[in-house]
Amino acid sequence: VPGFAAGGSGIDGDVSIMAASISGYTFSSVCFHSANSNSDHEGFLLGEVRQEETVSISDTQISTAELLQVVEIHNHDPCAQLFSFYDYAGKVNEDNLNRILKDRRKSVIGWYRFRRNTQQQMSFREQIIHKQLTQLLGVPDLVFLLFSFISTANSSTHALEYVLFRPNRRYNQRITLTIPNLGNTSQQEYKVSSVPNTSLNYAKVIKEHGAEFFDKDGVMKDIRTIFQVYSALQDKVQAVCGEVEQSERVKEKIQEDVNKLKQQIALRKRKTAEEERRLREAQNAESHPTSEENSEPSETSLLSRVAFHAPSAPERPGTSPNPPSYSDLLSQEDSLLSSSSSPTSAALLPRPQAVGSPGHPTPGPLGMGLGLSLGLGSDSLDRQAAGQEDDDDDDDDDDDDDEDSSEYENLVSEAAHLPMVSASVLAQGRPAALSPDGDARGSQTS
Amino acid sequence: DWLCSQTLLHAGAEREMKQLIMQRSAVHLESDAFLVCMNHALSTEKEEVMGLCIGEVEINRIVHIHSVIILRRSDKRKDRVEISPEQLSAASTEAERLADMTGKPMRVVGWYHSHPHITVWPSHVDVRTQAMYQMLDQGFVGLIFSCFIEDKNTKTGRVLYTCFQSVQAQKGSEYERVEIPVHVVPRDAIGKVCLESAVELPRILCQEEQDTYRKIHNLSHLDPITKIHNGSNRPNRPIRVLG
Numbered sequence: 001v002p003g004f005a006a007g008g009s010g011i012d013g014d015v016s017i018m019a020a021s022i023s024g025y026t027f028s029s030v031c032f033h034s035a036n037s038n039s040d041h042e043g044f045l046l047g048e049v050r051q052e053e054t055v056s057i058s059d060t061q062i063s064t065a066e067l068l069q070v071v072e073i074h075n076h077d078p079c080a081q082l083f084s085f086y087d088y089a090g091k092v093n094e095d096n097l098n099r100i101l102k103d104r105r106k107s108v109i110g111w112y113r114f115r116r117n118t119q120q121q122m123s124f125r126e127q128i129i130h131k132q133l134t135q136l137l138g139v140p141d142l143v144f145l146l147f148s149f150i151s152t153a154n155s156s157t158h159a160l161e162y163v164l165f166r167p168n169r170r171y172n173q174r175i176t177l178t179i180p181n182l183g184n185t186s187q188q189e190y191k192v193s194s195v196p197n198t199s200l201n202y203a204k205v206i207k208e209h210g211a212e213f214f215d216k217d218g219v220m221k222d223i224r225t226i227f228q229v230y231s232a233l234q235d236k237v238q239a240v241c242g243e244v245e246q247s248e249r250v251k252e253k254i255q256e257d258v259n260k261l262k263q264q265i266a267l268r269k270r271k272t273a274e275e276e277r278r279l280r281e282a283q284n285a286e287s288h289p290t291s292e293e294n295s296e297p298s299e300t301s302l303l304s305r306v307a308f309h310a311p312s313a314p315e316r317p318g319t320s321p322n323p324p325s326y327s328d329l330l331s332q333e334d335s336l337l338s339s340s341s342s343p344t345s346a347a348l349l350p351r352p353q354a355v356g357s358p359g360h361p362t363p364g365p366l367g368m369g370l371g372l373s374l375g376l377g378s379d380s381l382d383r384q385a386a387g388q389e390d391d392d393d394d395d396d397d398d399d400d401d402d403e404d405s406s407e408y409e410n411l412v413s414e415a416a417h418l419p420m421v422s423a424s425v426l427a428q429g430r431p432a433a434l435s436p437d438g439d440a441r442g443s444q445t446s
Numbered sequence: 447d448w449l450c451s452q453t454l455l456h457a458g459a460e461r462e463m464k465q466l467i468m469q470r471s472a473v474h475l476e477s478d479a480f481l482v483c484m485n486h487a488l489s490t491e492k493e494e495v496m497g498l499c500i501g502e503v504e505i506n507r508i509v510h511i512h513s514v515i516i517l518r519r520s521d522k523r524k525d526r527v528e529i530s531p532e533q534l535s536a537a538s539t540e541a542e543r544l545a546d547m548t549g550k551p552m553r554v555v556g557w558y559h560s561h562p563h564i565t566v567w568p569s570h571v572d573v574r575t576q577a578m579y580q581m582l583d584q585g586f587v588g589l590i591f592s593c594f595i596e597d598k599n600t601k602t603g604r605v606l607y608t609c610f611q612s613v614q615a616q617k618g619s620e621y622e623r624v625e626i627p628v629h630v631v632p633r634d635a636i637g638k639v640c641l642e643s644a645v646e647l648p649r650i651l652c653q654e655e656q657d658t659y660r661k662i663h664n665l666s667h668l669d670p671i672t673k674i675h676n677g678s679n680r681p682n683r684p685i686r687v688l689g
Contacts, residue, residue, distance in 0.1 A: 028481050028485045032484070036634075157607070160604065162605075230652055241644075252635040
């Protein structure tokens with residue numbers, strides 16, 4: 001990444017204009033990964049930054065040299081989950097960063113984030129992370145690409161908005177991002193008529209030199225050559241396609257295995273929890289002989305609670321059309337449910353319709369489980385206005401009661417408004433963790 | 447008179463009911479098919495691109511799109527996105543191949559096209575074209591991808607997509623758009639069919655280019671300089687796409 005040529009105080013002093021572009025394939029790929037993600041999605045932008053100098057002459061000056069900084073985004077490196085290289089306070093972990101980027105680190109020119117139903121401005125945490133990335137990666141004008149997804153109330157129309165920021169500048173922080181395509185690359189049209197020329201000399205010269213361009217069939221020689229280049233390229237792309245297909249199948253298989261293992265772990269945890277409960281209740285029964293009539297309802301609550309917990313493992317839960325009855329859960333002793341009673345009801349609130357849906361069918365919020373509601377705090381705070389996130393590190397358990405339902409937007413969708421989901425949709429595993437925070441903090445269900 | 451008006455009412459109600467029954471409740475678009483649509487839509491801002499959607503219809507009237515086929519535009523005039531019968535037939539063959547491969551009953555369930563620099567809503571022509579397709583298959587759905595849109599004030603770029611069908615209030619009246627919910631369904635990995643479709647794009651562009659060039663080349667009245675100009679012009683597009 002080149003440094004800055006102009007004098008002055010570096011970034012702020014330079015009034016160079018910036019032009020940015022992203023390849024259509026990279027853009028579509030980011031959309032693809034974002035669509036696959038239940039929560040926010042982020043990653044790094046790889047590419048090249050170069051400076052072009054344009055000299056112009058005007059009446060007032062002999063020549064003005066304008067520095068045009070050109071940012072080209074060639075590729076992206078999606079992060080498998082949130083908080084993979086930073087923590088809740090927004091502190092970037094350089095080791096994790098290196099582990100994610102590996103040798104691609106030198107091509108990083110920016111990073112991106114995809115969020116649903118949020119404003120087109122950087123959150124406080126994003127700003128903090130950006131500053132650290134700028135320093136760690138040594139890219140003075142690191143860019144940040146923000147994707148925001150919104151939908152109409154009936155989910156028939158969806159919009160993906162994108163803004164490219166250069167936050168390290170004081171002015172003109174937003175840059176236009178173009179997507180080069182066949183329509184805007186300068187290509188002249190075919191000419192269907194010629195300028196008439198009846199000069200004999202002209203005809204003679206053309207005839208003599210024409211042979212160099214045309215072969216015996218009257219076809220341009222270059223055409224054949226270029227077609228050969230194209231064929232070779234197409235064959236290569238075909239071959240790569242085959243390789244990608246194989247690796248995608250391997251990836252699918254691995255994801256299936258991971259899902260199966262996660263199911264087994266959840267099952268095992270459930271069994272252990274059940275055994276512990278039984279032991280404890282057996283002990284209680286010994287010390288309080290009159291509480292035996294409570295043991296049965298406790299069992300019921302245990303089962304309903306456990307059944308509610310199990311699907312919160314990071315896999316798609318099965319369709320559970322009816323929520324477990326809360327009278328069962330809430331009427332039990334506090335020792336069973338102390339940390340979870342209030343967030344439970346919050347987790348079941350239908351998502352506010354006005355701001356739209358994440359754009360994919362999911363079962364009702366009930367499938368999310370209690371564990372999720374406890375870990376949601378930090379990421380959702382991203383969506384508040386900058387400056388309000390000074391208590392990121394506080395224990396989220398207490399804050400959950402006060403958080404409004406808009407935090408759940410990215411995880412919980414309104415089952416009432418969505419069409420019925422077929423089992424095949426649900427059977428597919430998910431690449432991203434269901435809860436953005438669950439994996440980073442450790443599931444609350446354990 | 448009363449009997450006539452009752453008959454008309456019934457006829458209208460019947461049509462409405464038929465339309466409602468065939469109207470899709472929602473469209474589920476697999477994310478890898480979505481990827482191909484996006485790639486295709488973003489490949490050019492100068493003209494509208496189009497393709498066909500292949501998938502299956504579930505009992506609850508939900509259309510599940512598993513993959514898309516990129517089509518060649520026979521008429522490149524703006525806002526003309528008709529599909530030739532040969533292409534429809536080829537698409538059906540492809541659907542059969544998919545059905546064999548996946549073991550699911552696949553068929554052509556809809557079409558998509560792009561609106562570069564234009565609002566995402568279907569034009570009158572689009573609504574009429576959609577209505578025409580619905581005459582062959584009442585459950586046919588239409589998708590539109592709008593791209594290369596920018597709000598100059600906020601430097602915000604936008605890509606939109608919408609799903610619609612056409613409905614006719616009464617016999618002889620104008621066709622109207624009906625909004626159909628559409629959701630992108632996540633997938634763990636990109637399916638084989640979608641990868642193949644993505645690779646088809648440069649090949650189709652090359653074919654289009656060859657056809658155009660052949661027509662130009664056959665214009666014998668062009669002098670050599672013009673031919674050289676056209677010749678140097680010609681084959682870059684497919685290479686650029688592959689690049």
